[in-house]
Amino acid sequence: MGIKRKLIGTKDFYKKVFAIVLPMIIQNTITNVVNLLDNVMVGRIGTLQMSGLAIVNQLIFVFNLCIFGGLAGAGIFSTQYAGAGDHKGIRYCFRVKLFIGALMLFIALFVFLKFPSPLIKMYLAKDTPKSAVTATLGYSLSYLKIMLIGLLPFTVTQIYSSSLREIGETKLPMVSSVIAITVNFTFNYLLIFGKLGFPKLGVDGAAIATVLSRFVEVIIIVTAATKRINEFKFLKGAFRSLYVPLDLCRNILQKGFPLLINEFLWSSGMAVLLQCYSVRGLNIVAALNISNTVNNLFNVVFLTMGNAVAIIIGQHLGANQIKQAKTSVWHLLTLSVSCCIVIGGIMALLAPFIPRLYNTETEVRILATKFLYIVAIFMPVYAFAHNCYFTLRSGGRTLITFLFDSAFTWGVSVPCAFILARFTGLPILTLYIIVQTLEFVKCIVGFIMLKKGIWIRNIIDRNNA
Numbered sequence: 382m383g384i385k386r387k388l389i390g391t392k393d394f395y396k397k398v399f400a401i402v403l404p405m406i407i408q409n410t411i412t413n414v415v416n417l418l419d420n421v422m423v424g425r426i427g428t429l430q431m432s433g434l435a436i437v438n439q440l441i442f443v444f445n446l447c448i449f450g451g452l453a454g455a456g457i458f459s460t461q462y463a464g465a466g467d468h469k470g471i472r473y474c475f476r477v478k479l480f481i482g483a484l485m486l487f488i489a490l491f492v493f494l495k496f497p498s499p500l501i502k503m504y505l506a507k508d509t510p511k512s513a514v515t516a517t518l519g520y521s522l523s524y525l526k527i528m529l530i531g532l533l534p535f536t537v538t539q540i541y542s543s544s545l546r547e548i549g550e551t552k553l554p555m556v557s558s559v560i561a562i563t564v565n566f567t568f569n570y571l572l573i574f575g576k577l578g579f580p581k582l583g584v585d586g587a588a589i590a591t592v593l594s595r596f597v598e599v600i601i602i603v604t605a606a607t608k609r610i611n612e613f614k615f616l617k618g619a620f621r622s623l624y625v626p627l628d629l630c631r632n633i634l635q636k637g638f639p640l641l642i643n644e645f646l647w648s649s650g651m652a653v654l655l656q657c658y659s660v661r662g663l664n665i666v667a668a669l670n671i672s673n674t675v676n677n678l679f680n681v682v683f684l685t686m687g688n689a690v691a692i693i694i695g696q697h698l699g700a701n702q703i704k705q706a707k708t709s710v711w712h713l714l715t716l717s718v719s720c721c722i723v724i725g726g727i728m729a730l731l732a733p734f735i736p737r738l739y740n741t742e743t744e745v746r747i748l749a750t751k752f753l754y755i756v757a758i759f760m761p762v763y764a765f766a767h768n769c770y771f772t773l774r775s776g777g778r779t780l781i782t783f784l785f786d787s788a789f790t791w792g793v794s795v796p797c798a799f800i801l802a803r804f805t806g807l808p809i810l811t812l813y814i815i816v817q818t819l820e821f822v823k824c825i826v827g828f829i830m831l832k833k834g835i836w837i838r839n840i841i842d843r844n845n846a
Contacts, residue, residue, distance in 0.1 A: 394712060402689045404551040409681040411562050418566060420674045422573050423587055424739035428667050429513060430584050431741065433520030435670035436504045439655055441528060443648040444489045448536055450644025451481040452543050454637015457777055458629070459547040460692060461699025461840060471615035473625045475544050477633050480623075481641075482536045489532060497525055504659045504666060513663060520584045527588035534599035541602050545613065546692065553605055561598035565590050636840070639779040646787035650795050654816070657798040661809050667741060668748035675735050675749075676756045679728045683764035686717035690771040698776055698839050706837065710772050714831075717764045725760035728753060751810050755817060762820045769827025776836035785826065794819055 424431045455474040462470030493500075501521045505514050542554040568590035575581025582589065610616050659666045690713050697706035732753035736746040773782045794816055801812045830836065 389712065389715065394709070395716075398689055398693065398713065398716070401549065401551055401692055402685050404555040405546070405685045405688060406681055407555055407559070409685060410678065411559055414678060419569050419587060419590075420670070421738045422569055423584060424671070424741055426573070426583055426740070428663070428741045428745065429516045430520050431670060431739070432663050432666045433517045434524055434584055434587065435666055436501055436517070437521050437525045437528065439504075439652050440493070440500055440525070441532075443645065443652055444485070444493075444532065445535070446644040446648035447485050447489070447641065448482065448539050449543075450641040451485050451637065452478050452539060453640045453644070453774070454779065455481070455633050456543055456547055456691070457636055457640075457695065457774065457779075458633055458840065459544060460695030460775070463548045464696030464699030464702075468614040468617075470629075471544070471548065472617075472619050473629055474547075474633065475540070475615055475619055476623055476625050477630060478540045478544065481637070482540050486532055486536050490529060493525060493529055497522055501525075503656050505663070507660075509663055517663070524584045524588045527585060527592060531592035531595035534595040538595070538599045538602055541599075541606055544615065545602075545606065546688065547695075548613070548615070549692065549696075550613070553602060553609075557598050557601040557605065560601055561594040564597045565594035568593055632840070636777050636779045639783040640774070643779075643783040643787045647790050650787060650790035653795050654798050657795070657802040658809065658813070660802050664742065664745050664748065665809055667745045668752060671736050671739060671741075671745070671749035672752035672756065675728070675732075675753055679724050679757075679760070680763070682720045682724055683717050683760070683767050686713060686720075686764070687767045687771040689713060690768055691775050694772060694775040694836075698837070701839055703837055707834070710831065710836075714765065714768045714772075717768050718761045721760045721764040725757040728760070729757040732757065748809070752813065755810070755814055759817050759820060762824060766820055766823040766827055769824070769831055772831060773827075773836045776838040777840040778836050778838070781830070781835070785823065785830075789819075789823055793822070 420431070420434075423434050455477045459471050459474035462468075462474065498518065501518055502514075505517060509517075538557075542557075545551070545554055569587055571577055571579040572582045572586025572590055573584075575586075580586075606613055606616060655666070655669060658669060690710070693709055693713065694706050697703070697709060732750050735753070736749040739746065739749075770782055770786055773785065797819065798812065798816050801807055801815065805812075807815075
């Protein structure tokens with residue numbers, strides 16, 4: 382009975398969880414369904430176009446996670462301020478996010494405009510035919526130039542969306558995202574294939590549709606949030622000045638910098654892992670692109686549960702509800718892992734069919750199916766590790782999360798993949814399984830840290846910070 386109470390929550394608890402996560406699950410599911418359909422559309426043009434798009438999206442993925450990481454430091458404080466009902470504190474955190482977002486945007490534009498070709502060429506295997514290299518590089522560069530226009534609206538959207546979620550408002554970000562996704566999907570179809578009188582632009586059409594949807598999303602969320610300013614009190618006077626107390630700014634930077642570095646290193650680690658696999662050929666890049674796109678759709682639940690951990694546990698800690706925080710952690714962890722056992726099973730059942738939607742070589746489809754089987758098996762493991770990460774982060778243990786996440790990626794996963802890919806003759810699937818198996822180490826370490834309770838900390842209370 383004691384174990385049951387520890388792992389399973391009450392009806393009221395699950396009502397609260399689902400009120401938070403369902404809008405995010407709906408938003409992220411629709412996003413990833415459309416991403417899958419977009420990917421299929423580009424995939425129907427050809428393998429080289431799909432590979433070019435996959436390479437650029439992997440690079441932009443690094444920027445996206447740097448934005449998430451950069452805002453997360455302020456988000457930890459903002460969530461705890463929300464638990465304490467301190468609107469002024471949330472407003473200060475919002476202003477810090479504006480500074481961080483602007484800095485990240487400047488750095489990203491500089492890097493992508495200064496070094497586009499060298500970054501893309503890292504993913505093109507040496508034994509790839511010259512004609513394929515030239516074509517893939519051309520598609521990638523063209524796609525990247527257009528996608529850069531969308532980085533500004535994406536940044537502003539994330540600043541607003543994250544702040545709203547931290548106070549428990551998840552419906553507005555969902556609505557704005559769903560509308561933007563609809564725009565993206567519609568114009569993808571029109572511009573990639575040249576339907577209803579629109580020009581047939583292929584990969585460029587996919588980029589234009591994405592950028593257009595980014596602007597639609599930012600306009601909706603900023604306008605709607607401003608109209609509801611009496612409800613979202615932290616926005617009142619948010620732009621009247623850019624003042625932030627020096628102590629808070631210092632604390633946010635102290636907690637946030639490890640998160641920013643963590644997200645940069647983790648996302649760049651994922652990019653390097655793909656590059657390690659890519660030395661085995663462009664077919665591997667194409668197959669992993671299919672697998673990762675499908676995987677992102679099925680990962681929605683445990684990724685969203687991570688956000689729920691950050692919000693619920695962060696608010697408990699901010700309100701000094703330590704007992705509730707301890708109980709909620711294990712309930713959320715059990716819920717996430719249980720859901721992912723079911724979802725992993727569904728993903729395995731669908732794995733043979735989804736790659737058939739792509740107009741690509743049979744070898745690519747077979748490889749993608751096998752990658753999907755592997756990911757489906759490991760999904761509960763990913764869920765456990767992910768929830769451990771967000772639990773540690775909710776209490777401001779950002780240095781530990783850095784070691785737990787990106788340090789592990791660069792110190793263990795990347796070297797393992799690099800050595801196996803370049804200095805052994807192991808089949809790509811065996812190599813991939815070995816790298817994924819390393820996640821068990823993170824789960825063991827995460828479990829130990831959760832049991833010890835080192836994450837339990839109210840960081841907005843000066844006596845406990």
